[in-house]
Amino acid sequence: MDRGLLCLCRAGFEPELAAELSERAALAGHPGHARTTRGSGLVEFFPADGDAAALDAALPFRDLVFARQKLLRLAELRELDGSDRIGPLLRVLDGLAAAGGLPLLGELWVEHADSDEGRPLAGLARSFGNALRPALRKAGRLARRDDPRLPRLHVVLLGGRHLLLGSSRADDSAPWPLGIPRLRMHPDAPSRSALKLEEALLVLLGPGDRERLLREGMQGADLGAAPGGWSWVLARHGVTVTAVDNGPMREELLAAGRVRHVREDGFRWQPRKKLDWMVCDMVEQPRRVAARMGEWFANDWCRRAVFNLKLPMKKRWDETRLCLDLFAEGAGRPLRVRARQLYHDREEITVYADGG
Numbered sequence: 001m002d003r004g005l006l007c008l009c010r011a012g013f014e015p016e017l018a019a020e021l022s023e024r025a026a027l028a029g030h031p032g033h034a035r036t037t038r039g040s041g042l043v044e045f046f047p048a049d050g051d052a053a054a055l056d057a058a059l060p061f062r063d064l065v066f067a068r069q070k071l072l073r074l075a076e077l078r079e080l081d082g083s084d085r086i087g088p089l090l091r092v093l094d095g096l097a098a099a100g101g102l103p104l105l106g107e108l109w110v111e112h113a114d115s116d117e118g119r120p121l122a123g124l125a126r127s128f129g130n131a132l133r134p135a136l137r138k139a140g141r142l143a144r145r146d147d148p149r150l151p152r153l154h155v156v157l158l159g160g161r162h163l164l165l166g167s168s169r170a171d172d173s174a175p176w177p178l179g180i181p182r183l184r185m186h187p188d189a190p191s192r193s194a195l196k197l198e199e200a201l202l203v204l205l206g207p208g209d210r211e212r213l214l215r216e217g218m219q220g221a222d223l224g225a226a227p228g229g230w231s232w233v234l235a236r237h238g239v240t241v242t243a244v245d246n247g248p249m250r251e252e253l254l255a256a257g258r259v260r261h262v263r264e265d266g267f268r269w270q271p272r273k274k275l276d277w278m279v280c281d282m283v284e285q286p287r288r289v290a291a292r293m294g295e296w297f298a299n300d301w302c303r304r305a306v307f308n309l310k311l312p313m314k315k316r317w318d319e320t321r322l323c324l325d326l327f328a329e330g331a332g333r334p335l336r337v338r339a340r341q342l343y344h345d346r347e348e349i350t351v352y353a354d355g356g
Helices: 016-027 051-056 088-097 118-140 192-205 207-213 229-236 253-256 285-296 316-333
Strands: 004-009 032-036 042-047 069-077 107-112 152-159 162-168 217-224 240-244 259-264 275-280 302-310 336-340 347-355
Touching: 004 016, 004 051, 004 152, 016 042, 016 316, 042 051, 042 152, 051 069, 069 088, 069 253, 088 162, 107 118, 118 152, 118 259, 192 285, 192 302, 192 347, 217 229, 229 240, 229 253, 229 275, 253 259, 253 285, 275 285, 285 302, 285 347, 316 336, 316 347
Parallel strands: 107 152, 217 240, 217 275, 240 259, 275 302
Antiparallel strands: 004 042, 004 069, 032 042, 069 162, 152 162, 302 347, 336 347
């Protein structure tokens, strides 16, 4: 059985994820090859040395930019009989267990790619999961009750007769099926862009970080704020925000008293004192944004930031790497940085940086 990594991503960004995995794996000493189809929403990566476990450990999920989910690829099942998908799957798991490659599993997730071909499989995923879960428990493969401390089994449906098996650990994977947090648009939010920052704070900060770093009385700035989606999110967390934009802000947001509007260019405005937060979702060349974000940290204008980089249509992994390097060079000091293409992002990535 070919072992490797199985990663889910935004449909259309498979080449970027394949390039990222290839480069990171080679740098980690596990070169190999990626396999994918554009629009599929997933990428498989196979190390040349066959040591999938070592590759999995060398590429932690938190460091990946274009992956929504990272799994250790266990097996592929094709040409399944629609009347009995469970029997062949159990036999594959028996083989993995006999080879010492399958511990007791804590949870089962039956999923599909977030793609045009994958979404119609959602109903089958639910029904198959409901049938498979008791069969796994009866066979002694799955804990009697869900236990997140144990590895999770993923069944990724590629069709009614075709699936991939993978596993993940709770501390090295996304905590949501398909890697997608389900967020709802709040009726008071000034724009749908609020969902981007809500997701960024959920995905890029840990639960302890969110409680510790987003508190009542903190000060922040939102560069390119209009109409106010990101300012609204910060204000909901108790942050007093200076919204910087020459465009108009939502009046109801300003009336609440936590957001002050400054009509100025976000590339020129400077705070009078160090801020707890700076956020930025300006529509501008990514290199220009990355350089400006580096200036903020070089000048010690903020403790932490969340910003978006709008990517070009081609060579998006190359541009991502270049922009992150440009940001780090401009900052001129060690930062804790995480970057991810979020579910609510489109042709962009979101970066979180913390200078302590």
